[in-house]
Amino acid sequence: MAIDHLDGRLIVLLAREPRIGVLEASRRLGVARGTVQARLDRLQSNGVIRGFGPAVDPAALGYPVTAFATLEIKQGQGADVRAHLAGVPEVLELHTTTGHGDMLCRLVARSNADLQRVIDRVVGFDGIVRASTAIVMENPVPLRIIPLVEQAAEDND
Amino acid sequence: MAIDHLDGRLIVLLAREPRIGVLEASRRLGVARGTVQARLDRLQSNGVIRGFGPAVDPAALGYPVTAFATLEIKQGQGADVRAHLAGVPEVLELHTTTGHGDMLCRLVARSNADLQRVIDRVVGFDGIVRASTAIVMENPVPLRIIPLVEQAAEDND
DNA sequence: CCATCCGCTGTACAGATTGCCCAGCGGATT
DNA sequence: AATCCGCTGGGCAATCTGTACAGCGGATGG
Numbered sequence: 001m002a003i004d005h006l007d008g009r010l011i012v013l014l015a016r017e018p019r020i021g022v023l024e025a026s027r028r029l030g031v032a033r034g035t036v037q038a039r040l041d042r043l044q045s046n047g048v049i050r051g052f053g054p055a056v057d058p059a060a061l062g063y064p065v066t067a068f069a070t071l072e073i074k075q076g077q078g079a080d081v082r083a084h085l086a087g088v089p090e091v092l093e094l095h096t097t098t099g100h101g102d103m104l105c106r107l108v109a110r111s112n113a114d115l116q117r118v119i120d121r122v123v124g125f126d127g128i129v130r131a132s133t134a135i136v137m138e139n140p141v142p143l144r145i146i147p148l149v150e151q152a153a154e155d156n157d
Numbered sequence: 158m159a160i161d162h163l164d165g166r167l168i169v170l171l172a173r174e175p176r177i178g179v180l181e182a183s184r185r186l187g188v189a190r191g192t193v194q195a196r197l198d199r200l201q202s203n204g205v206i207r208g209f210g211p212a213v214d215p216a217a218l219g220y221p222v223t224a225f226a227t228l229e230i231k232q233g234q235g236a237d238v239r240a241h242l243a244g245v246p247e248v249l250e251l252h253t254t255t256g257h258g259d260m261l262c263r264l265v266a267r268s269n270a271d272l273q274r275v276i277d278r279v280v281g282f283d284g285i286v287r288a289s290t291a292i293v294m295e296n297p298v299p300l301r302i303i304p305l306v307e308q309a310a311e312d313n314d
Numbered sequence: 315c316c317a318t319c320c321g322c323t324g325t326a327c328a329g330a331t332t333g334c335c336c337a338g339c340g341g342a343t344t
Numbered sequence: 345a346a347t348c349c350g351c352t353g354g355g356c357a358a359t360c361t362g363t364a365c366a367g368c369g370g371a372t373g374g
Contacts, residue, residue, distance in 0.1 A: 002219060011211055018209035023360060032323045037362090050212040052175035054168060056302045060205040061309045062159060068225075068254065068261055070291075082297040089308045094298035097225065099291035104225055105298070108305065134227075134256035140239040141251035141262070143300075145213045148265065151246045152218045180331060189352045194333085 003048060006031065008153025010039055011049070015146055018052065058092070063108040065115050066136040069122060070101030077127030078102075084125045090118045101132070160205060163188065165310025167196055168206070172303055175209065215249070220265040222272050223293040226279060227258035234284030235259075241282045247275045258289070 003011070009029055013020070022040065026033040043049045058066070073081050078096070085091045085105060093106040107122065109115035115135070123131045160168070166186055170177070179197065183190040200206045215223070230238050235253070242248045242262060250263040264279065266272035272292070280288045 011213060015210045018211070021360060033361095034324090034363095035322055038321080046217055047214055048217040050214050052209050052211055053172045054175070054209055055207040056168060056306060057204055057207050058302070058305060060203055061305060062312075063305065063309075066252070068252075086298050089304035091298060092302065092305070093300045094296070095223070095225075095293045096295040096297065097291035097293055099289065101291065104291060104293075106300075132256065134254035134258065134261060136252045136254050136261075138253040139251070140253065141243050141248060143250045143263075145215070145249065147246035148215060148218060148220065148249070149213060152220075155219075178331060190332095191353085192351055195350080 002156045003043070003149070003153055004156050005153050006035075007039055007043060007048075008149050010036065011043070011149050012146055014052075015149075058108045062110055063090070065109040065112055066139075067107045067109070067115055067119075067133050068136070069105050069107055069119065069131050069133045071103040071105065071123070071128055072100075072130040073102040074127045074129055081125065081127045084127075085122065088118070088121055091122065107133075159313045160200070160306070160310055161313050162310050163192075164196055164200060164205075165306050167193065168200070168306050169303055171209075172306075215265045220247070220267055222266040222269060223296075224264045224266070224272055224276075224290050225293070226262050226264055226276065226288050226290045228260040228262065228280070228285055229287040230259040231284045231286055238282065238284045241284075242279065245275070245278055248279065264290075 006029065010025065013025055013028055020028070022036050023033050026036040029036065040049070044051075058064075071081070081103070082094065085094050085103075090108050091105050092108060095104045096102060097104050105122070107115070107118055109118045112135070115133075119131065119133060122128075163186065167182065170182055170185055177185070179193050180190055183193040186193065197206070201208075215221075228238070238260070239251065242251050242260075247264050247266060248262050249265060252261045253259060254261050262279070264272070264275055266275045269292070272290075276288065276290060279285075
């Protein structure tokens with residue numbers, strides 16, 4: 001479950017240069033190929049590495065606007081709302097949370113005007129009481145994991 | 158920039174089975190290998206596909222708690238706050254937004270107790286006026302892109 | 315102190331894949 | 345009618361993958 005230093009270096013290496021294969025990785029890390037293969041297998045069956053899916057940029061697909069919506073849900077409607085939101089392609093992510101709202105979701109849209117359409121579709125569902133939306137202007141820190149991996153690796157030296 | 162139906166099928170296929178190579182993909186899609194290679198190259202130079210980095214699960218690394226913090230920033234301190242937050246490994250993502258707060262960031266922590274430490278570190282910086290945190294309880298829709306890809310592909314049939 | 319287990323190393327081999335190239339073909343454009 | 349462009353189908357050498365094996369050293373347990 002916890003990762004050691006070599007695991008950390010391997011993950012960081014794969015994150016930086018995803019196209020390299022096992023053999024090249026073993027050369028870079030200075031270990032035998034079998035070791036890298038064993039580590040990779042372990043990391044994947046561990047669930048530490050979920051997969052190597054393509055990282056698609058919504059902006060390049062024509063959805064340059066991102067927003068976060070905080071939703072307030074009518075008691076007992078949670079399941080229905082989840083199913084509703086799961087059916088909206090522009091909902092990239094949905095969390096249930098503590099705090100002021102009950103749910104937080106990440107949305108994308110083709111434009112600010114289009115965002116209105118998306119929000120209407122999202123909140124146009126019985127069970128959603130109120131929604132407040134924050135439009136993303138800038139993304140100074142894009143979703144990242146490497147610093148955390150490095151810290152986790154150091155913790156287990 | 159826009160993607161056609163074949164691009165869409167290719168992305169979906171890669172997302173479902175990331176380990177398959179170009180040759181296998183061409184067999185599945187029923188097109189020539191060169192076509193898949195050309196499409197992949199184009200998608201990557203387009204920026205539609207940013208890469209194939211490993212998807213690391215913070216929970217498996219020992220950080221099972223996720224939270225979103227809305228930050229209010231003192232005017233003119235934006236750049237400093239960004240740099241500060243970029244230096245905290247537990248900050249996985251940071252956006253500047255419209256609306257009530259000025260920034261929204263995604264945090265992870267080893268436990269609810271550890272979350273306190275992370276938040277203290279995040280907000281313990283001159284320039285951050287106020288922070289409100291929502292702890293994630295459930296994640297009914299994990300970060301996804303396939304439905305959007307399918308929609309974008311259909312739009313360009 | 316000794317036996318055992320486990321992970322890493324280094325090597326080997328057949329089979330599959332990659333990167334690259336080319337000629338031909340059909341649809342769309344001009 | 346001429347041209348451009350993307351896709352096809354084929355071929356080639358070089359590389360990588362999957363898999364297996366024996367040896368080695370450190371850690372564990374008796």
